[in-house]
Amino acid sequence: xxxxxxxxxxxxxxxxxxxxxxxxxxxxxxxxxxxxxxxxxxxxxxxxxxxxxxxxxxxxxxxxxxxxxxxxxxxxxxxxxxxxxxxxxxxxxxxxxxxxxxxxxxxxxxxxxxxxxxxxxxxxxxxxxxxxxxxxxxxxxxxxxxxxxxxxxxxxxxxxxxxxxxxxxxxxxxxxxxxxxxxxxxxxxxxxxxxxxxxxxxxxxxxxxxxxxxxxxxxxxxxxxxxxxxxxxxxxxxxxxxxxxxxxxxxxxxxxxxxxxxxxxxxxxxxxxxxxxxxxxxxxxxxxxxxxxxxxxxxxxxxxxxxxxxxxxxxxxxxxxxxxxxxxxxxxxxxxxxxxxxxxxxxxxxxxxxxxxxxxxxxxxxxxxxxxxxxxxxxxxxxxxxxxxxx
Amino acid sequence: xxxxxxxxxxxxxxxxxxxxxxxxxxxxxxxxxxxxxxxxxxxxxxxxxxxxxxxxxxxxxxxxxxxxxxxxxxxxxxxxxxxxxxxxxxxx
Amino acid sequence: xxxxxxxxxxxxxxxxxxxxxxxxxxxxxxxxxxxxxxxxxxxxxxxxxxxxxxxxxxxxxxxxxxxxxxxxxxxxxxxxxxxxxxxxxxxxxxxxxxxxxxxxxxxxxxxxxxxxxxxxxxxxxxxxxxxxxxxxxxxxxxxxxxxxxxxxxxxxxxxxxxxxxxxxxxxxxxxxxxxxxx
Numbered sequence: 051x052x053x054x055x056x057x058x059x060x061x062x063x064x065x066x067x068x069x070x071x072x073x074x075x076x077x078x079x080x081x082x083x084x085x086x087x088x089x090x091x092x093x094x095x096x097x098x099x100x101x102x103x104x105x106x107x108x109x110x111x112x113x114x115x116x117x118x119x120x121x122x123x124x125x126x127x128x129x130x131x132x133x134x135x136x137x138x139x140x141x142x143x144x145x146x147x148x149x150x151x152x153x154x155x156x157x158x159x160x161x162x163x164x165x166x167x168x169x170x171x172x173x174x175x176x177x178x179x180x181x182x183x184x185x186x187x188x189x190x191x192x193x194x195x196x197x198x199x200x201x202x203x204x205x206x207x208x209x210x211x212x213x214x215x216x217x218x219x220x221x222x223x224x225x226x227x228x229x230x231x232x233x234x235x236x237x238x239x240x241x242x243x244x245x246x247x248x249x250x251x252x253x254x255x256x257x258x259x260x261x262x263x264x265x266x267x268x269x270x271x272x273x274x275x276x277x278x279x280x281x282x283x284x285x286x287x288x289x290x291x292x293x294x295x296x297x298x299x300x301x302x303x304x305x306x307x308x309x310x311x312x313x314x315x316x317x318x319x320x321x322x323x324x325x326x327x328x329x330x331x332x333x334x335x336x337x338x339x340x341x342x343x344x345x346x347x348x349x350x351x352x353x354x355x356x357x358x359x360x361x362x363x364x365x366x367x368x369x370x371x372x373x374x375x376x377x378x379x380x381x382x383x384x385x386x387x388x389x390x391x392x393x394x395x396x397x398x399x400x401x402x403x404x405x406x407x408x409x410x411x412x413x414x415x416x417x418x419x420x421x422x423x424x425x426x427x428x429x430x431x432x433x434x435x436x437x438x439x440x441x
Numbered sequence: 442x443x444x445x446x447x448x449x450x451x452x453x454x455x456x457x458x459x460x461x462x463x464x465x466x467x468x469x470x471x472x473x474x475x476x477x478x479x480x481x482x483x484x485x486x487x488x489x490x491x492x493x494x495x496x497x498x499x500x501x502x503x504x505x506x507x508x509x510x511x512x513x514x515x516x517x518x519x520x521x522x523x524x525x526x527x528x529x530x531x532x533x
Numbered sequence: 534x535x536x537x538x539x540x541x542x543x544x545x546x547x548x549x550x551x552x553x554x555x556x557x558x559x560x561x562x563x564x565x566x567x568x569x570x571x572x573x574x575x576x577x578x579x580x581x582x583x584x585x586x587x588x589x590x591x592x593x594x595x596x597x598x599x600x601x602x603x604x605x606x607x608x609x610x611x612x613x614x615x616x617x618x619x620x621x622x623x624x625x626x627x628x629x630x631x632x633x634x635x636x637x638x639x640x641x642x643x644x645x646x647x648x649x650x651x652x653x654x655x656x657x658x659x660x661x662x663x664x665x666x667x668x669x670x671x672x673x674x675x676x677x678x679x680x681x682x683x684x685x686x687x688x689x690x691x692x693x694x695x696x697x698x699x700x701x702x703x704x705x706x707x708x709x710x711x712x713x714x715x
Contacts, residue, residue: 056559056567056688058552149453168571210452221594226555226567248455257456269447270454276447323592407571411595 052232052296059190059222060085062229063129063155066194068099069237070153070201073124076104076115080134081167082219083157087129109134113141120150121258123249125201128152131219132159132173139177145212146181147274148259149247151204152212154182155197158319158370159219160406168407169219171318171370174347175380181274183213183281184347186319190227193217195298198237202288205244209281216347218320220407232296240295282349302351303358304343307333311340313419314359314396315366318344318381321403321410325368328415339419344381352388359389365396366422368403369434378402378434386432399425400434408438467494471514473529479504481526488518488527534587535679536597540616541606543575546666547582549692550606554670556688558586561680566591579614586679604673605629606652606666611640620645627676627711629653629665634714648676650711652703659703660696667693671704672711682708 057065064086067075075094079087093099102119106112109130116126130138135156145152160166161173174184183203187193193215200213217223232240248256262270285302293299306326308314317325322343332339342358342365344351359365369379377383382400389395399422404410418437422430451457475488488505489497496511497518507518519527541547548569555567566585574580583597599619605611608630616626624645628637629652638647650672652665659668667689674682682705689704690697 054559056556056565147453167573220568220571224568224571225594226552226565227591228559228564247452248457255459257459257461258453260454260456262454265444266450266454269445269450272447273450277452320594324594326592409596411598412593 052230052236054228054230056226057190057229057231058085058224058226059193059217059229060157060224061089062190062194062231063197063217064089064093065231066197067127067153068093069232069234070127070198070241071125071238072099072101072127074102074104074116074119075127076106076112076119077128078106078109078112078130078134080109080131080157082159082169082223083129083131083134083155085223086155086157090127109137110141113138113145116152116154117141117145117148117150118250120145120152120246121148121250123244123246123251125205125244126152127154129155129157131157132161132167135173135177136161139180142177142180142182142212144259146278147270149210149277150212151201151210151244153197153200153204154212154214155193156214156216157219157223158216166406167219169221169320169370170405170407171216172372172405174214174216175371175373177214178348178380181211181278182348183209183211183278183285184216185213186216186345186347187218187222188320188322188343188345190222190225190229191298192300193222194229194231195292195296196300198232198241199288199292199300201244202241203281203285206281206284206288207245207247209277209284210247211278211281216319221320230296236295240292278349282351285346285349300345301354302344302346303354304345305358306341306343308340308342308358308362310338311362312338313364313366313423314340314342314362315368315415315419316342316344316359316381316385317368318347318370321368321370324410324412325415327412328419331412331416332419337419337423350384350388355385355388356392359396360392360394362396364399364422364431366399366401366418368401368418370402370404372402372405382434397428397431399430399432401437402434403437405436414438466510467513468508468510471509471512472532473514473516474509474512474532475507475514475516475518475527476530477504477506478526478528481524483524483526485524487521487523491517491521493517534585534591535602535677536600537584537586537602537604537673537677538597538600539582539584539604539606540610540614541580541582541666542610543578543580545606546664547580547606550666550670551582551584553667553685553688553692554584554673555586557685558680560687561684563588563680564591570596579610600624602627602673602677604669606669608632608637611637617641617643625676627669627672629669629672634712638714646676646713646715648672648711648713650707652707655703655706655710659706660699665703665707667700668703668707671707671709675708675711676713
C-alpha cells in the first residue's frame, strides 16, 4: 500500500522516479530543480537505487547522455529548468525524432533576462514544437503520479516518444505537502520493464539518427507528427489505468464547476488550485463561474477542450509566458485556433499572469473575472493584457 | 527503387542493416585518382592512416592501393606521402 | 486553517522548522504546507518561511499575506522588518527573546496576544548551540494548540538522529516556559 507522507515535492518526485527502477539518470542541477538531482544522486549513492547517475557538465550533456543511454535500451530520466532547458533545446527534437522514451521533469522557471529563477512557463513554451509530449502537474501528488505514468506512456510500443512533466518551480517544487507515495509492488504492477524498439549494441549493430535529405525528410516529419497525435489514445488509457489502480484519475482537460458556467477561466499548472477558490467565492456571489484546467499541452486535446467550453459565453485564458509581438500568450493563441472553426464559441480574453514568480492571490483571480464580467460590450475580447502591470 | 511512404518508415528511422553505407559508392565523386609508384614507396602506411574514407588497403606484397569504389580523389594520401610515392592524376 | 509566518535570518533554520512542522502535521493526519519565501538563499539576510495547517485539503498556493500567527526567530529583526505586516485581527506574535511579553508588546506597539520565550537561551543550555528553530516549534505549539508536542517526535528523530532527544528536550522546555500575554 502507498504511504501518505509530508515531503518536499522535488524529493517526492525523485522517490517516484526511483520507484520506476530507472537504469540511468543524467541530470545537471539548476534552481528550482536541484533537489531532484540531489535526492536522486543520494538514492544512488546510498545503494537504494540501482542506476547509473551520470554527473554531466551541462544540460546539453545531460540530454545527450540520456539520448545515448535510451538508444542503448536503458530506462532514463532527466530534469531541468529554464536556462537548462534552453541549453537542451537543440537536442529535444532529436530525442523525439529518434523516438526515444525519455522522461524529464521541468521545474518551470522564468527564462532570463533579466535573471530571475522564479516560476512561470517561459521555459516550456519555446519547446512547444520539439515533438515531446508535455503534461502539467497542479500539485505534488500530480507531480508524483504523472511522473510515474510518464514512463509508461513514453515507453508504450505505440508511442516511443519523450515526455516532459511540468512542475511549477517553487510554488510546487519547494512545497512540503502531503503526498501518497505508491509502494514498489504497486509501481511494479503498473509499469512493465522497458522493451526498446531498437538498441545500440556492438554484436547487433544498427544505425540511429542517420542523415536524411529532402527525399525522405518530409515523410519523417509526417511520421513524427502522426506518432505524437497517436499517443493521445495511449495517454488516455494509461491515465485511466492509473485511476483504476490508484484511485486518482487524470484527463487531458479537467473542469471544476464548469457544466453550467457562463464564464470560464483556463489555467495550466499549480495556479488551478488557487483559481478554484476564486470560483467558489464567485459562485457564492451568484456568478456562474467555472474552471478549465489544461493538463495535456502536447498532443493538444482539441476534442476535450471544445467540449469543456462549448456552453460558456466568456472564456478567460491565463498565460504564464509572453509571445512577444505575437497574438497574445501562447496558450491563448492555441485556444483561439482550436476554437476558430466552431460555429458557437465563447468570447476569449487573455491575461498574462504570474511572470517571474509574481504571486497570484485568490483576489487576483476574482479580479480578472470581475473585469471580464464588466466588459459587456466585449471590447476586450480577443485581446491580451498583462495582469497587475504597473502603468 | 520506389521511395518509402511515411507509413513504411521504421520507428525513429533506425537502419537495421549494418554497414549499409557501403552501398553508396563515393568513388563517383572523384575527378583525380591517386597512383602509387611502388619503387618510391617505403611501406610506411601513412596513406592508409590518413585516408579519410578508409579505402586505402595494404596488399599481400606490402604495397598500398585505394578501393576505387570509395576513393573520392581528395589527394590527402598524396599530400601526406613524404617519399612522394603517390601522384594524383586526372580521371578520364 | 491556520497560517503562520516565520521571521528569521538565513541559516537560522526557519525553513527546516516549517518543513518539520508540515511533515509532522501530515503524519498526524492533517493537511499542511511548509515553504520558504521563494528566491535566493543568503546567510544572515532577513528571511521568511510559511506554514499552513488545516484539517481539510489546502488548495490555496499563493503566499501568506494575512497570517494568524507570526513567529520571530530572531528578535533583532524587530524594527528592521515589519513583523506585524498583515497580521489578522486577533492574531498572535511569538518572539524568541529573554524579554517579557509586555516589553515586546511595547517594542511592537501591539495590542494583541504576545508570547515570549528565551528560545536561544534554552537551545544553548539543552543543545549547546544558539540555534532556536526547533526549540521555537515548542513555543508555537503551546501558543496555538495546533498539535500535541508528541506529534513532532518522529520527524525530529528522523531528521536529527542521535541529537534528536536534545532537540525534543529544548522544544519541551520552550513549550513549558513560554509566557503568553493576551
